[in-house]
Amino acid sequence: MERTVVEPTREANRALKPAIELAGLRRDFGDRTALDGIDLRVDPGGSVAVLGPNGSGKSTLLRILAGLLRPTSGQVSVLGCSLPKETHLLRGRIGYLGHEPILYRDLTPRENLELAAALHGLESEAISPRIAALFDAVGMSPRADDRVAELSAGMKQRIDICRAVLHEPELLLLDEPDAHLDPEARRRIAPLIAAENGRTRVAVSHDRGPATEEADFVLELG
């Protein structure tokens, strides 16, 4: 496992308390080491692109940052919470887009987002307008009441992005957000997942492209 390479592409404000701070992060799966010696500091509002080949630990890193996976060793601080001890304080503050969509196939996109909204404690009167606005933004309003199982992979990706940003999280963790999307869909989702208004973003990608162009840092794994 090679050590991390961090390329600063924009002057960061070091005075701010970091949104993400990793020191010597390591994660093992049995005998196999997925991540080793990862050091990283991301300031609030920053954008990081994580690049690397298949199996380099990109998705594992995102799951650790989301509090879904425990680090084997090293220090992990996300939004001021020390993980894994303070994972409970992080819940509801992260928008996580996984490698596989977090969507129930036998529910409609609207029902999936209503479920996510209820779990995140959104005000009931705000839920319908918020969901309608997101579906309009990604061009999914006409299919909002079809079952997810009947949608294409690109449509599922758009709905899953809506789910990830529904509760207006402080930190976005995106595993290949452009996957399955055509250029028009990419253009539509770009404002939803941008690092702006103090929101921090970590996006995983296989290769250099739009994800790295928009990023302040590039973290290369593997």
Place this chain on the structure above:
Amino acid sequence: MTPFTALLRKDLTVELRTFRSLPAMALFAVTAFVIFRFGLDRTSLNGELAAGVLVPTLLFAALLAINRLFVAEREEGGFDLVRLAPVDRTVLFAAKASALVIYLVALELVAVPIFALFFLDSASGLLPFALILLLADIGLAATGTLISTIATMSSARDLLAPLILLPLLVPLVIAAAGAGEHLLAAGGPDYGRFGTWLGLLGLYDLIFLLVGYATFDFLLDD
């Protein structure tokens, strides 16, 4: 909508839309009654034999639903959805156990009248026996949800659930079948030890609801 209501509604909506569990449970129970009818070569059952046919049949039918209880959470990201949300994770345990109780009551509304039609000379003991079955359903749902969660995290999930669950259900079967022996007796229901069986089932329910509440959060951890 509360997180509990939203999760319970999701499970019931998916079941009503797909009918993956309930028809299979009912079909299994009716098929088992037909097999017992010809296997025992009896058109009338009472006492311990009646309880001995009815209670295990309902229990094995319940295993079909228990095996499927967390399939969507495992395959469609439902566990991550709950783990990322700012909710007490035991809400998933409560919602799943409640859904299972509803499935079991629905099963019994179909299976018990068919059992009575096949085997019982008098249905006078069925009303008090319904209370026994309801308490047994709560215990079965609490234990089944707990064990199904453990099994879901394992690669041998299809084997693990029945292998761990059935020994844990022995006290519940003893109490439900013991009550059934007296309530379905040939001369009409005998309430001699009714309170004892109710107490035993109530205690079983309480213990496994508390164990589920205490351990479920830990079981969902990485």
